[in-house]
Amino acid sequence: MTKIIDSKIPEGPIAEKWTNYKAHQKLVNPANKRRLDIIVVGTGLAGASAAASLGEMGFRVFNFCIQDSPRRAHSIAAQGGINAAKNYQNDGDSVYRLFYDTVKGGDYRAREANVYRLAEVSNNIIDQCVAQGVPFAREYGGLLANRSFGGAQVSRTFYAKGQTGQQLLLGAYSALSRQVGAGTVKLYTRYEMQDIVIVDGRARGIIAKNLVTGKLERFAAHAVVIATGGYGNAYFLSTNAMACNCTAAMSCYRKGAWFANPAYVQIHPTCIPVHGDKQSKLTLMSESLRNDGRIWVPKKLEDAKALQEGKIKGSDIPEEDRDYYLERRYPAFGNLVPRDVASRAAKERCDKGFGVNNTGLAVFLDFSESIERLGLDVVRQRYGNLFDMYEEITDVNPGELAKEINGVKYYNPMMIYPAIHYTMGGIWVDYELQTSIKGLFAIGECNFSDHGANRLGASALMQGLADGYFVLPYTIQNYLADQITVPRFSTDLPEFAEAEKAVQDKIDHLMNIKGKKSVDSIHKELGRVMWEYVGMGRTEEGLKTGLTRLKEIRKEFETELFIPGSKEGMNVELDKAIRLNDFITMGELIAYDALNRNESCGGHFREEYQTEEGEAKRDDENYFYVACWEYQGGDDKAPVLYKEPLVYEAIKVQTRNYKS
Amino acid sequence: MDKNISFTLKVWRQNGPKDKGHFDTFQMKDIPGDTSFLEMLDILNEQLIEEGKEPIVFDHDCREGICGMCSLYINGHPHGPATGATTCQIYMRRFKDGDVITVEPWRSAGFPVIRDLMVDRTAYDKIMQAGGFISVRTGAPQDANAILIPKPIADEAMDAASCIGCGACVAACKNGSAMLFVSAKVSQLNLLPQGKPEALRRAKAMISKMDELGFGNCTNTRACEAECPKCVSISNIARLNRDFIKAKLKD
Structure with a gap:
């Protein structure tokens, strides 16, 4: 299939592209800004920062979120930190190095120019957030403190205790609140976008469901920005919040926006393991724990077996019988290898029978050495809230001295296992963050652009805020400059009526299935299939089986679904059913992409394509491209693939190496 | 391993801001101790759906104690019995076999009830x-x-x-x-x-x-x-x- 894909990357050397772009782009003058309306869907880091910035610039902004307040968006749960190339620690950091680490961390599958811009504006983000009153951690001299994170050899991560996402989101929420108070942004809470409205080939509005009244409402604007996060909940169990969903993204996809690289799903190595079938979500333990925690499993299979049977505890196993497998396999980065590498290494050990809990699907994260080196107080100062959280959930206190063997003190280790965490794939956007539909923009986790096949820790917050504060408010003007003569739209246009009717028909259809199965029971089944066949280790055969199983689940959903209550008023089950419908489509899309990509890279691991040492084996000759999928008019039809070739000018593409 | 517990659950039901509201009583059986409080309500809701009834409406989202979405007044305490934890971080091992657990929404003039346990x-x-x-x-x-x-x-x-x-x-x-x-x-x-x-x-x-x-x-x-x-x-x-x-x- 040939299609010319214009990613609109500016001319010039990589370090000058963004400066050149800004110098030559079209702008909208203040009087005209007042005449232009922008819809921003989502109030996470990307959505809130974009809405606040656009409102402040003078545009009229409508901002939507599904929760009761913008402050609830799931960005709030990010624990560890945010990267920036400040080089405050004098350890050799630079914009280029952050750019390089991000491209390498993404296994050479990101778009170079976008990543360079991200690294470039990273420093502005820290300045902006400090000016807003974000209470980052500081040293005694009053300077900002930093820590190191996976995939980097410098300390460039800024943090606010273990609550960095919360503090950054509250900063953006403050800025947004200021604009709402000033009247430039109108806020719609407990509203969920159901569809995008296209008029003459351009995005001109949305249909949203008022989740309290159950009514569908129409909203028109000159441009629409989607900032609705990722699709991790297609796996049912993930570290995402319960309401995170891909309905807004899927509605754009169904209306013709390409979906890029859906197979790139990040599995986070340090989550609390699954414990039972009633579990509703997985809890992340911040990656920052890997700064001082050491990951291990027993060296001897009999020890692992005894652990699985509950006959011994981790602290009963002495130092010499522990296999610190990350330190063994990757001496240069040790416990701080990127997430995909750490996750696969845990799976490899567990697959070989070395898992340490009753399901055999867990490894230890141990603080004995750091507690002895730094003292419990220092360790608790750094990770106290995480230790407490772990104890509340598992009833085990990781800071507690458990045993002393031959003068060596052993503390209770944590048990961790990889879990679905973040999705690098997303709606395809060009350099301006515009999708393949004119006037429709996608920012934050919702788009695909900056992380390639794997995202480094502390880079999600960076990207969300970069897009929302520093990129979109510029690039959207290049589009809107042509729209200044376009008057405001009426929602009485037939395009709005049609879109609303389609959503209403879908709701009626779902309500009328009247089967016997609850939304959650089908969603759990979807999650099991996704994890089994489209999860951490994928094969051609498994993916084909997965696709067949997904079609069965679609059928089950279409015939067996039961939604209690009526479509009038609030109906939480109906809202969940609408989301599940889209998760099934999303699941298939992930599987199609994973099946197409006959290589292993970053978060996408095809078992057929690995080195003798079990490392991911890329195929740059055949798969050095962004996979853009186009909807073909029906959920039962296979999507069509277009390729955006990757062009690297500044970085030499090579095999990722975290060993030396 | 945590033990399973059985208990009586009294939950506030209210159809809308103007409805008078009432308590519904449920007998919960064999709930594992490592179930979170909200997962326990999930279990109850699944049962209600199975019986063709409308599930209990409550606010919740991140389920890791940071989004501030979950509320619930449990046995007379906002966020239940634990100190320094939200409702989503409460695990059923904190309760005993045979307990009566009462669940209400936030009650305040500033936070009108939207439905059941959800407030504005x-x-x-x-x-x-x-x-x-x-x-x-x-x-x-x-x-x-x-x-x-x-x-x-x-x-x-x-x-x-x-x-x-x-x-x-x-x-x-x-x-x-x-x-x-x-x-x-x-x-x-x-x-x-x-x-x-x-x-x-x-x-x-x-x-x-x-x-x-x-x-x-x-x-x-x-x-x-x-x-x-x-x-x-x-x-x-x-x-x-x-x-x-x-x-x-x-x-």
Whole structure:
């Protein structure tokens, strides 16, 4: 299939592209800004920062979120930190190095120019957030403190205790609140976008469901920005919040926006393991724990077996019988290898029978050495809230001295296992963050652009805020400059009526299935299939089986679904059913992409394509491209693939190496 | 391994803001101790759906104690029996076999009930819009390290900033006062050099908005501090009062 894909990357050397772009782009003058309306869907880091910035610039902004307040968006749960190339620690950091680490961390599958811009504006983000009153951690001299994170050899991560996402989101929420108070942004809470409205080939509005009244409402604007996060909940169990969903993204996809690289799903190595079938979500333990925690499993299979049977505890196993497998396999980065590498290494050990809990699907994260080196107080100062959280959930206190063997003190280790965490794939956007539909923009986790096949820790917050504060408010003007003569739209246009009717028909259809199965029971089944066949280790055969199983689940959903209550008023089950419908489509899309990509890279691991040492084996000759999928008019039809070739000018593409 | 427990659950049901409301009673059997409180409600809701009934409506989202979405007044305590934890972080091992567990929504004039256990907390957003910010433009402010902030000040601001805006303080307060919430945001911003220029205006504007929205006054019972899932201290209220009085004297 040939299609010319214009990613609109500016001319010039990589370090000058963004400066050149800004110098030559079209702008909208203040009087005209007042005449232009922008819809921003989502109030996470990307959505809130974009809405606040656009409102402040003078545009009229409508901002939507599904929760009761913008402050609830799931960005709030990010624990560890945010990267920036400040080089405050004098350890050799630079914009280029952050750019390089991000491209390498993404296994050479990101778009170079976008990543360079991200690294470039990273420093502005820290300045902006400090000016807003974000209470980052500081040293005694009053300077900002930093820590190191996976995939980097410098300390460039800024943090606010273990609550960095919360503090950054509250900063953006403050800025947004200021604009709402000033009247430039109108806020719609407990509203969920159901569809995008296209008029003459351009995005001109949305249909949203008022989740309290159950009514569908129409909203028109000159441009629409989607900032609705990722699709991790297609796996049912993930570290995402319960309401995170891909309905807004899927509605754009169904209306013709390409979906890029859906197979790139990040599995986070340090989550609390699954414990039972009633579990509703997985809890992340911040990656920052890997700064001082050491990951291990027993060296001897009999020890692992005894652990699985509950006959011994981790602290009963002495130092010499522990296999610190990350330190063994990757001496240069040790416990701080990127997430995909750490996750696969845990799976490899567990697959070989070395898992340490009753399901055999867990490894230890141990603080004995750091507690002895730094003292419990220092360790608790750094990770106290995480230790407490772990104890509340598992009833085990990781800071507690458990045993002393031959003068060596052993503390209770944590048990961790990889879990679905973040999705690098997303709606395809060009350099301006515009999708393949004119006037429709996608920012934050919702788009695909900056992380390639794997995202480094502390880079999600960076990207969300970069897009929302520093990129979109510029690039959207290049589009809107042509729209200044376009008057405001009426929602009485037939395009709005049609879109609303389609959503209403879908709701009626779902309500009328009247089967016997609850939304959650089908969603759990979807999650099991996704994890089994489209999860951490994928094969051609498994993916084909997965696709067949997904079609069965679609059928089950279409015939067996039961939604209690009526479509009038609030109906939480109906809202969940609408989301599940889209998760099934999303699941298939992930599987199609994973099946197409006959290589292993970053978060996408095809078992057929690995080195003798079990490392991911890329195929740059055949798969050095962004996979853009186009909807073909029906959920039962296979999507069509277009390729955006990757062009690297500044970085030499090579095999990722975290060993030396 | 945790033991399974069986207990009686009394849950508040209310069809809308104008409905009178009532308790429904359920017998819960063999719930594993490592089930979270909200997962226990999930189990109940699945049972209700199986019987063709409408599930209980409650707010929840991140389920890791940070989004502030979950609420629930459990056995007379906002966020239930644990200190320093939200409802989503409560695990059933805290309860005993044969217990009677009563679940109600936040009850306060400032937070009208929407349905069952879900309440309307948009009043908090309105208070924030009145002054919960530092007036800085998006752009290129000075270098972050140009403002030195002593660690104790930064730490104190961070402690105040850890408020999750859940509304437990209002629910716990016999006066329905939002002073802990307001004082946490005012303290965070007023402690920092960046927030000083607007400090007095901020304190006055946020308190006025709080009064206007029907929240009560603080009479120092400290119930809010005791029930706050993030252990936000009432010393923030003292700081807010100082700034408020200073602002009033200037008028």
